[in-house]
Amino acid sequence: xxxxxxxxxxxxxxxxxxxxxxxxxxxxxxxxxxxxxxxxxxxxxxxxxxxxxxxxxxxxxxxxxxxxxxxxxxxxxxxxxxxxxxxxxxxxxxxxxxxxxxxxxxxxxxxxxxxxxxxxxxxxxxxxxxxxxxxxxxxxxxxxxxxxxxxxxxxxxxxxxxxxxxxxxxxxxxxxxxxxxxxxxxxxxxxxxxxxxxxxxxxxxxxxxxxxxxxxxxxxxxxxxxxxxxxxxxxxxxxxxxxxxxxxxxxxxxxxxxxxxxxxxxxxxxxxxxxxxxxxxxxxxxxxxxxxxxxxxxxxxxxxxxxxxxxxxxxxxxxxxxxxxxxxxxxxxxxxxxxxxxxxxxxxxxxxxxxxxxxxxxxxxxxxxxxxxxxxxxxxxxxxxxxxxxxxxxxxxxxxxxxxxxxxxxxxxxxxxxxxxxxxxxxxxxxxxxxxxxxxxxxxxxxx
Ligand SMILES: CCOCCOc1ccc(-c2cn(C[C@@H]3NC[C@@H](O)[C@H]3O)nn2)cc1
Numbered sequence: 262x263x264x265x266x267x268x269x270x271x272x273x274x275x276x277x278x279x280x281x282x283x284x285x286x287x288x289x290x291x292x293x294x295x296x297x298x299x300x301x302x303x304x305x306x307x308x309x310x311x312x313x314x315x316x317x318x319x320x321x322x323x324x325x326x327x328x329x330x331x332x333x334x335x336x337x338x339x340x341x342x343x344x345x346x347x348x349x350x351x352x353x354x355x356x357x358x359x360x361x362x363x364x365x366x367x368x369x370x371x372x373x374x375x376x377x378x379x380x381x382x383x384x385x386x387x388x389x390x391x392x393x394x395x396x397x398x399x400x401x402x403x404x405x406x407x408x409x410x411x412x413x414x415x416x417x418x419x420x421x422x423x424x425x426x427x428x429x430x431x432x433x434x435x436x437x438x439x440x441x442x443x444x445x446x447x448x449x450x451x452x453x454x455x456x457x458x459x460x461x462x463x464x465x466x467x468x469x470x471x472x473x474x475x476x477x478x479x480x481x482x483x484x485x486x487x488x489x490x491x492x493x494x495x496x497x498x499x500x501x502x503x504x505x506x507x508x509x510x511x512x513x514x515x516x517x518x519x520x521x522x523x524x525x526x527x528x529x530x531x532x533x534x535x536x537x538x539x540x541x542x543x544x545x546x547x548x549x550x551x552x553x554x555x556x557x558x559x560x561x562x563x564x565x566x567x568x569x570x571x572x573x574x575x576x577x578x579x580x581x582x583x584x585x586x587x588x589x590x591x592x593x594x595x596x597x598x599x600x601x602x603x604x605x606x607x608x609x610x611x612x613x614x615x616x617x618x619x620x621x622x623x624x625x626x627x628x629x630x631x632x633x634x635x636x637x638x639x640x641x642x643x644x645x646x647x648x649x650x651x652x653x654x655x656x657x658x659x660x661x662x663x664x665x666x667x668x669x670x671x672x673x674x675x676x677x678x679x680x681x682x683x684x685x686x687x688x689x690x691x692x693x694x695x696x697x698x699x700x701x702x703x704x705x706x707x708x709x
Contacts, residue, residue: 262706262707262708263706263707263708264704264705264706264707265640265641265644265704265705265706265707266703266704267644267647267703267704267705268647269703271654271655271656271703272335272336272375272377272610272654272655272656272657273333273334273335273336273655273656273657273699273700273703274334274335274336274337274338274374274375274377274655274656274657274658275329275332275334275337275338275657275658275659275660275661275677276337276338276339276377276612276613276657276658276659276660276661277318277338277339277340277660277661277662277664278339278340278379278382278383278384278426278664279339279340279341279342279345279382279384280294280296280312280315280342280382280383280384280665281312281315281316281660281664281665281666281667282315282316282318282325282662282664282665283312283315283316283317283318283319283342284312284313284314284315284316284317284318284319284320285317285319285320286311286312286313286314287313288319289319289345289355289357289358289361290345290348290355290356290357290358291342291344291345291348291355291358292344292345292347292348292349292350292355292386292387292388293344293386293387293388294342294343294344294384294385294386294387295383295384295385295386295387295390295394295442295443296311296312296383296384296442296667297311297312297387298387298390298442298443299441299442299443299444300312302444305442305444305668306667306668306669306670307668307669307670307672308670308671308672309670310665310670310671310672311665312665314682314685315664315665316662316663316664316680316685317685319361321685322364322365322368323368324687325661325662325687326365326368326369326371326372326374327372328661328662328678328687328689329369329372329374329661330372330373330374331689331697332661332677332689332693332696332697332700333697333700333701334374334700335373335374335375335700336374336375336377336421336655336657337369337374337375337376337377337657337661338377338378338379338423338553338612338657339365339376339377339378339379340378340379340380340381340382340384340426341362341378341379341380341381341382341411342358342384343380343381343384343385343386343404343407344384344386344387345357345358345361345362346358346359346362346407346410346411347386347403347406347407347410348386349386349388350385350386350388350389350400350403350407351389351399351402351403351406351407354410359410359414362414362415363414363415363418366415366418366419367418370418375420375421376418376419376420376421377421377423377610377612377657378411378415378419378421378422378423379422379423379425379426379481379612380404380407380408380411380422380423380424380425380465381404381424381425381426381431381458382426383426383427383430383431383435383441383442383667385400385442386403389403390443394443394454395431395432395453395454395457395458396436396450396453396454396457397457398457398460398538400457400461401457401460401461401464402464404458404461404464404465405461405464405465405468408424408465408468408469409465409468409472412468412469412472412474413472416472416474416475416476417475419476420475420476420477421476421477421551422469422474422476422477422478422479423478423479423480423481423553423612424461424462424465424466424478424479424480425458425461425462425480425481426481426553426555426612427481427482427483427555428455428458428459428462428480428482428511429482429483429485429506429507429510429511430483431454431455431458432451432452432454432455432458433451433455433506433570435454436450436451436454437450437451437569437570438569438570440668441667441668448528448531448533448570449533451570452528452533452534452535452536453535453536455510455511455535456535456536456537456541457536459511459514459515459541459545460541460544460545462480462515462545463515463544463545463546463547464544465478466478466547466548466549467544467547470547477550477551477608478549478550478551479549479550479551479552479553479608480511480515480549480552480553481552481553481554481555481612481613482507482508482511482512482552482553482554482555483507483554483555483556483557483613484504484507484508484554484555484556484597484601485503485504485506485507485508485559485560485597486504486556486559486560486593486594486596486597486600487499487500487503487504487559487560487561487562487575488500488559488560488561488562489561489562489563490561490562490563490576491563493564495563495564496562496563496564498564499562499563499564499565499568499571499572499573499574500561500562500573501523502523502524502527502571502572502573503560503562503571503573504597504600505521505523505524506524506571508597508600508601509521509524510524512552512601512604514542514545514546515545515546515547515549516546516604516605517546518542518543518545518546519542520535527571550608551607551608551609551610551654552601552607552608552609552610553609553610553611553612553613553657554597554598554601554609554610554611554612555611555612555613555614555659556593556594556597556611556613556614556639557587557613557614557615557616558583558587558588558589558590558593559588559590559592559593559596559597560575560576560588561575561576561578562574562575562576563576583616583617583618583631583635584617584618584619584673584674585617585666585669585673587617589616589635589638591635591638591639591641591642592642594611594614594639594642594643594646595642595645595646598646598651598653599646599649599651602651606650606651606652607652608652608654609651609652609653609654610653610654610655610656610657611643611653611655611656611657612657613657613659614636614639614656614657614658614659615632615635615636615658615659615660615675616631616632616635616636616675617666617673617674617675618631618632618635618674619672619673619674620632620674620690621679622679622681622688625688626688626690626691627679627688627690627691628690628691629690629691629692630691632677632690632692633691633692633695636658636692636695636696637695637705637707640656640699640705641705641707643656644705658677658696659675660675660676660677661676661677661678662676662677662678662679662680662687663675663676663678663679663680664676664680676690677689677690677692677693677696678690678693
């Protein structure tokens with residue numbers, strides 16, 4: 262047996278997002294978001310599911326905080342529904358929306374839980390999408406205005422901030438692959454969205470500094486780790502492009518002030534480049550305090566001329582998969598964090614890691630041993646990274662509870678807590694108690 266001891270100030274938490282858990286979609290003055298629209302578009306979301314009710318956390322947040330208190334976590338990552346704060350995106354402020362988040366954050370603080378706030382987790386106000394959304398530079402100033410409202414309102418309560426969750430999903434999954442809202446399939450749109458959200462990120466960080474907010478700010482890219490199927494240049498190139506489009510495409514502009522040349526050239530050869538205006542790259546490259554990384558799986562990639570915008574395909578190597586079909590391979594978490602050291606020994610939080618395991622309740626329990634195994638393997642890699650001297654400061658399991666998994670609707674379950682979507686009853690799973698013990702001990706026993 263080996264004991265993995267974690268640093269005494271290590272942040273153990275869980276993560277959720279507004280549209281996935283809150284519900285109350287037409288309550289409290291909230292305006293519609295692109296996900297309200299997308300979920301109502303036939304064929305876009307499994308079973309026609311939507312976030313109208315979700316986990317009803319808008320009304321049940323006290324119960325949720327009690328669950329967090331029972332879990333013993335010291336950090337909770339959540340996101341803000343922009344259209345609750347400014348219903349039409351860049352107009353009047355909705356006080357009811359601010360009041361809700363004050364009630365919620367106060368409950369977290371009372372429970373001794375550090376709020377870790379993501380400003381944008383995909384739910385753009387629909388009114389902004391009506392005039393082009395992130396393709397329109399108007400969204401940049403609208404986001405900075407929204408973020409300024411939040412910085413001013415919650416300075417002193419919220420100390421840990423993230424501007425954007427998973428910029429690859431916002432730009433490429435949603436506008437090039439088309440699986441998420443607004444569901445476009447246009448490479449130039451993806452590059453425009455990626456660029457404008459980066460400018461919005463940088464200008465919001467500048468506003469954060471200008472206001473002298475007492476806290477730290479960063480961004481949360483979901484990162485890919487990929488290895489080539491063969492040693493051919495073509496397969497290596499495919500794997501490189503896949504890694505770079507998730508992390509370097511966003512972190513190079515932030516940390517280096519320019520896009521990564523290999524991938525820039527790749528897109529340019531097809532006639533597409535980011536819409537860089539004078540001063541944009543300087544605006545993007547504001548120093549940040551941390552990054553959150555979201556890791557679920559790694560992949561084996563090979564070149565395929567018909568493989569989409571990257572001419573890449575993932576090869577199924579027969580690994581164990583979770584119920585959403587993603588291979589279980591924790592080595593990628595270790596490798597990708599070392600890969601990110603090229604930006605310096607920056608403060609890193611694992612802001613999402615978890616497994617889709619759709620076990621249901623049997624005799625009052627959810628015996629999700631596969632999720633426990635996944636978490637144990639990946640948290641062991643977290644310990645390896647820390648032992649290597651890397652500034653990995655915290656781990657937030659995705660997710661506190663089962664919730665609306667975007668285009669997969671409610672069929673895919675990532676929670677440590679089971680949610681019955683008819684009764685909204687929360688039931689801690691066996692993985693909840695496993696994680697509770699890890700957090701309490703701040704060490705983990707492993708077989709090795
Ligand atoms: C035909 C090609 O189809 C491609 C589907 O491609 C993807 C890729 C990645 C994802 C994905 C989902 N999640 C979990 C979420 N992270 C944020 C939080 O809200 C979680 O719900 N991470 N990545 C989904 C779909």
